[in-house]
Each structure stands twice: as structure tokens, then as C-alpha cells.
Amino acid sequence: MLYLVEHFYSIQGEGKYMGTPSLFFRFGGCNMRCEGFGCVETAPDGTQVLGCDTVYAVNKEHFSQNWIPIKSAMELLNILNLYELPRHVDIVLTGGEPLIYANDTIFVEFITALHQAGHQVTFETNGSIGIDFEQFPIYKKFIYALSVKLSNSNEPLSKRVKGNVIYTIASNAKEAFFKFSIDADSIDLGLEEEISSIIMHSPRTKVYCMPLGGSKAEVEANTEPLIEFCKTKGYNFSDRLHIRIWDQNKGV
């Protein structure tokens, strides 16, 4: 079953296309939990759930009662009619981890229709789920923001870094770039080696580093040390505009 958590029209808040008006589809479910990010959210049943800043789109056990089961591609496509959108508006597919649905018939039908209608589509993915580009060549038409998780996620290395997946996506995609969430405390703790060991799987792919945080205060605290890190290493700094502007509000 395909689950949609929310949709909203906003600007892209981070990465290469920061500032671009985009219609977001947030899908439910993820193959990771990233409890190391330390965000806590209260579930509908009152449970305090630890995870990343989108834990409400990750943790099926506690949040799925708010997720929308999708039974046809048309249900998703009709969402575009709910907004007054510019023609060919950018579409961002995020989560959770949207590529857990990569082989789903409804999902493939949806992304095919978006491409045929002339939309630029970006996947925000953790880069750990393989795509069968032979069986589904439509995936070659899209952009991939590879937000490969670092050790600060507390996920095991073998689960979060899959060199063959990174390489295959980056070498088949229309475009790909790395996007890392970094907190000030991690900068001196072998971060450069960690990033290098990931980007070696696709050395020509651009790197964007973003301040970690689920709140404006956390993002601000991590910003200046990260800018210094980027200046030293030659990586691109990316803000997280949506958090800086709207703080912890969802759906913006």
C-alpha cells in the first residue's frame, strides 16, 4: 500500500534548488529511523516518538493513522488541481523515504504522468534503496538529492551507505547531488573522512552541507561552524530555509 502523509505548495528550502517554487508530496514510511537526530514528536496516541525531523512520516506504528492510503495514480495527480500552480511547476517527492515505493505500480504511473506533463521531478532520498533503471527507465528522467545519512543518524554504516546504490543512481539520473545534515559537534569528529568515504562512490557529484536541526534555534546554532567547514573543504553550504522561516511548522 502506498501512503501519502501530506502535500503542500511552497519553496524548496534546501539543496541545489533552494528557493524554487515546488509542490511537495510527502510519502509515509522509511527504511531507517535516524534516532540520532534527536527530534521528539508526540504521536496521536500520546507516545513521545524519537527520530528525525519528519518522524511523523517515518514511524508507521505511531503515526500511520494520519497517513492517506493511495489506491490510484489519479488520486495523486488530482492533488495538482487543488492548487493554483505555475505551468510545469517543480515537483518534489519526499518522505520518509519515497523510493521505498520505487517498484509500486501506482507510484511509477504517477511519476510517469508527471514527467509527461513536463514537470521537473526531484526525489529527496537517503540513497540507500536501489532503483531498477533497466526495468523502469523513467527514473532516468529525474533529479536525486542524495541525503546519505552520516554516523550522527545512529544508523549502522552497512544500512546507510551503499556505494553501489549511490553510484547507480548518480550515473543513471538526469542529475544528482549530495546533501548532508551536519551539526557543529560532529565537525571535528572525523566528519571529513566520513563524507569522503561516501562521495568517493560518485566523486563528480556536487556536495551540499546543511545545518542539522528540527527547529530554527538548532539550525541557527549549527550554521556558522558549518559555513567555516564548507569554506575549508570546498563544499557548498545550503541553508534550510523552510525551518529558518517557518520553524517547526509542518506543511510549509
Ligand code: SF4
Ligand atoms: S532516512 Fe531520512 S526520513 Fe528516514 S529516518 Fe532518516 S532522516 Fe528521517
